[in-house]
Amino acid sequence: MTTLFLITAVVILASAMMVVTSRNLVHAALWLVSTLFGVAVLYAILNAGFLAVVQVVVYIGAIAILFIFAVMLTRREMRDTGPGLNKNWWVSALVSLLIFGGLAYLLSSWNGFSRTSAALPSGFDAVSALGNALISPDAYVLPFEVASVLLVAALVGAVYIAFNRK
Amino acid sequence: MNLWTNPIQVTADWLMSLLTGWGMTETLASILTQLLGIVVLVTIMLVIDIFLVWIERKVVARFQDRLGPNRVGPFGLIQPFADIIKLFIKENITPVGVDKVVYNLAPVLSVFSVLILWAIIPLAPAIIGVDLNVGLLYLVAAGAIGTLSIIMAGWSSNNKFALLGAFRQVAAMVSYEIPMVVALLVPTILAGTMGMLGISEAQQGMWYVFLSPLAALIFLTSAVAELGRAPFDLSEGESEVVAGYMIEYSGMKFGWFYAGELLHAFTFGGFWGILFFGGYHLFGLENLGPLVAAAIVLFKALLGYWVIMWIKYTLLRIRIDHMLAFNWKFLVPLSLVVLMVTALLSTLLRGTSTWVMGLSMFLSNVLIAWITVEILRGRSRAAREEVEGSVQPAVEVAQH
Numbered sequence: 119m120t121t122l123f124l125i126t127a128v129v130i131l132a133s134a135m136m137v138v139t140s141r142n143l144v145h146a147a148l149w150l151v152s153t154l155f156g157v158a159v160l161y162a163i164l165n166a167g168f169l170a171v172v173q174v175v176v177y178i179g180a181i182a183i184l185f186i187f188a189v190m191l192t193r194r195e196m197r198d199t200g201p202g203l204n205k206n207w208w209v210s211a212l213v214s215l216l217i218f219g220g221l222a223y224l225l226s227s228w229n230g231f232s233r234t235s236a237a238l239p240s241g242f243d244a245v246s247a248l249g250n251a252l253i254s255p256d257a258y259v260l261p262f263e264v265a266s267v268l269l270v271a272a273l274v275g276a277v278y279i280a281f282n283r284k
Numbered sequence: 285m286n287l288w289t290n291p292i293q294v295t296a297d298w299l300m301s302l303l304t305g306w307g308m309t310e311t312l313a314s315i316l317t318q319l320l321g322i323v324v325l326v327t328i329m330l331v332i333d334i335f336l337v338w339i340e341r342k343v344v345a346r347f348q349d350r351l352g353p354n355r356v357g358p359f360g361l362i363q364p365f366a367d368i369i370k371l372f373i374k375e376n377i378t379p380v381g382v383d384k385v386v387y388n389l390a391p392v393l394s395v396f397s398v399l400i401l402w403a404i405i406p407l408a409p410a411i412i413g414v415d416l417n418v419g420l421l422y423l424v425a426a427g428a429i430g431t432l433s434i435i436m437a438g439w440s441s442n443n444k445f446a447l448l449g450a451f452r453q454v455a456a457m458v459s460y461e462i463p464m465v466v467a468l469l470v471p472t473i474l475a476g477t478m479g480m481l482g483i484s485e486a487q488q489g490m491w492y493v494f495l496s497p498l499a500a501l502i503f504l505t506s507a508v509a510e511l512g513r514a515p516f517d518l519s520e521g522e523s524e525v526v527a528g529y530m531i532e533y534s535g536m537k538f539g540w541f542y543a544g545e546l547l548h549a550f551t552f553g554g555f556w557g558i559l560f561f562g563g564y565h566l567f568g569l570e571n572l573g574p575l576v577a578a579a580i581v582l583f584k585a586l587l588g589y590w591v592i593m594w595i596k597y598t599l600l601r602i603r604i605d606h607m608l609a610f611n612w613k614f615l616v617p618l619s620l621v622v623l624m625v626t627a628l629l630s631t632l633l634r635g636t637s638t639w640v641m642g643l644s645m646f647l648s649n650v651l652i653a654w655i656t657v658e659i660l661r662g663r664s665r666a667a668r669e670e671v672e673g674s675v676q677p678a679v680e681v682a683q684h
Contacts (some may be wrong), residue, residue, distance in 0.1 A: 145437055147387065151432060171421040179428025179461070183454060186435055190447070245417050245478065 123163060139202060143189045151182045161223035165238060168245050288573050290410045296321070315658045325413065329402055329547065332582075336546040337364040339586075340593065347597040374535035375454065379442060386440035391533065391540035393433035397426050398548045405554060406481045408564055410575035420468045423555065424461065425508055430456045430548070434519075436528050437541075441532035449528025452604055453512050453519035460509035460516075463502050466619040470499035470626050471559045484563030489638045489663040493560040495645040498652060500624045501559040502615060507552040508595055510609070511545065515599040516607055546643075553588025555582065561588075621652055 133152040138148040154177040161170035181216050240246070251257040287294050296317050303313035310608045338353065345352025353360030368578070378384065403413035404422055416422050431454055438450020459492045467618060472478050474495055475486035483492075495501045509516040519528030559561065561584055564577035615632050625648050 135333060145386075157301075163330075166419050168421070171416075171418045171425045175421060175426035179425065179431060180458070183431060183435060183458060187454075190439065206437070242299075243417060278678055284439070 119163065123160070126156050126159045126163070130160070141202075146185060147182060147185045147189055150185065151178050154178055164235075165244065168248055198249065291574060292411050304554055309597035312425070321413075325402055325449065326399055330400060333547045334364045335545050336366065336550055336589075337359075337367060337542075339589075340546060340683050341591050343590065344597050347594070354470075363496045364472045368539070371536050371539040374648070375539060376535040379532050381442040381443070383440035386436050387532075390418075390433050390437035390440065391537045393429060393436065394545040395540050395547070397433060398544050399616070400429075401426050401551050401555075404480050404580070405551075406563060407581050408570070408574035409481065409485070410434070411578055412481055415479050415481040417477065417479045419483075420472060423468070424465055427457070427461060427464075430510075437533070438529035441529070443532050444530050446527045448542070449519040449521075449525040449531065450494055452525070453529060454609060456512070456516060456518065456611075457510055459608055460506040461544040461618040463611065463615040464502045464506035464510065466498045466623050467506065468559070470496045470622050473623075473626050473630050480558060480563075481529075484558055484565070487562040488565055490642050491560065491562040491565075495558075495642055496626060496649055497623065498618070498649045499626070500556070502619045502622070503559065503616065504556055504591070506611075507556065509590070509607075510591060511549050511552060513545075513592065514596040515602045516578040516590070517596075517601055518604050518607060521601070530574065539561070550589045553590075554585030555593055556591075557581065557584030585590050618656060620651075623651070625649075625652060649682070 130153055132158065133232075136149040137153060141147055154173065158170045158173040161167075161173055161217045246256050252262050253259055289429075298319045299320065300313050303316060304310060308316070340513070341450060342352040342360070353363035356362040378387070404416050404419045406415070408411040434457070435450050435454050438453075440445045470485050471492050474492055475483040477483065477486075496514070514521055519525065521528075525531075530538060533541060558581065560609075563584075564581050566580045566584075570577040570580055624644065628642060630649055631642055633644060
């Protein structure tokens with residue numbers, strides 16, 4: 119498991135690096151697909167099969183495809199020229215290193231940091247547990263419905279903008 | 285437990301004992317055994333794929349009143365091997381200006397997106413790669429990878445026709461994914477699980493095609509659209525976009541797309557059989573042994589594949605705007621209505637006998653179909669009257 123996690127983590131970080139450094143926008147989008155797929159593998163390692171599959175369906179099947187469409191349709195020249203870094207690059211590198219160090223320090227002082235998760239009891243159905251949590255009033259029914267309303271509002275807005283009045 | 289009642293487990297156990305007997309650790313031996321299982325499954329599917337070429341050519345010949353391949357070997361059975369040797373010795377042309385890595389990755393991903401589907405197909409209760417509890421969503425996710433492979437092929441080919449063909453195909457696939465997902469929710473509701481094994485098992489008493497014929501039809505329609513086969517093969521078109529996204533591929537790279545398409549059709553035929561036609565259940569014959577059950581599933585997959593071919597070689601190509609309008613204005617609302625009625629009925633009738641449940645489900649589907657046909661008839665009548673109403677005065681003027 120640890121080997122699998124390390125391989126996945128390296129793939130995710132390397133492709134995420136390629137997303138921001140790649141000069142070709144479509145290549146960047148494809149590297150993003152690789153990153154998102156790596157995250158799906160992480161979910162699968164964590165026994166969250168539903169999240170893993172939804173990650174692939176939503177992020178690769180819909181969002182990444184839309185990215186690629188948008189990139190192809192909006193720009194004739196898909197290649198950026200000019201330097202990728204400006205003279206302040208070391209400041210941002212320093213800040214991100216500090217944030218990473220701070221987070222690692224905070225997490226290492228948490229007592230759950232080095233504990234391995236307990237094995238799931240046999241017969242435990244994570245999908246139906248998730249489904250029950252999403253519609254139970256004690257759990258997440260309100261956030262779930264609010265998110266749905268937000269999506270419907272976005273849909274209505276998109277239709278309103280695109281609607282061609284006769 | 286012997287080789288006949290549980291062939292996979294027995295073989296795996298034998299391999300494990302053999303490998304550990306050679307001094308391997310338990311983990312390494314189990315990884316090797318599982319890898320070997322994957323290789324065997326993929327090899328069997330690709331060999332079936334070779335014969336699918338022969339089946340497709342024979343069936344299309346019959347539909348078009350021809351004989352099909354009949355020269356090489358008995359019934360032309362060796363013909364696909366000759367075709368494959370031809371594909372292998374053809375030159376692999378890489379056009380100028382293609383994006384090499386993406387260009388070469390696309391056909392591989394295309395076949396890969398189909399092959400991974402066989403991991404969740406239950407050939408028998410004892411012969412299944414992995415019984416995922418999110419099996420149906422996995423089917424949709426594999427489709428997402430197929431969509432990605434098409435857009436990669438279209439973009440990397442450095443050809444306007446390929447890009448246009450890929451755009452059309454991807455637009456169709458992304459839209460037809462929605463009625464497909466909604467239709468997949470119907471067996472989920474009826475069986476109470478998304479796992480393929482659970483859905484197969486739940487159809488022991490009654491096949492879901494009798495409970496929800498509309499969902500079966502919607503799934504078949506959107507599956508044909510996902511495959512990009514006629515009448516939805518709009519990425520192809522000799523006078524407009526030539527061969528669509530695969531225009532720049534030659535030799536075995538084209539062969540991969542072709543093999544992927546045939547295997548995809550066969551696989552969706554299999555899913556149709558498993559989700560709506562009882563999976564490995566066939567009048568209790570599956571109790572004879574897992575190999576018989578696997579034969580039943582493959583037989584149903586071939587039947588589904590035959591239906592898909594029947595549609596392909598009978599219908600004409602639809603224009604893209606008609607195709608998208610058909611999806612968004614007809615299939616999506618219809619599938620949503622079917623889903624809501626199924627959910628409502630299955631909740632209301634929980635605990636009643638299979639026959640009451642089955643009959644009311646079937647009647648509700650007939651009712652929905654009848655209302656749909658009535659609405660369609662009313663709309664087409666209104667459209668016809670509009671056209672005739674605008675034509676009539678012009679005729680009168682001409683008479684004077």
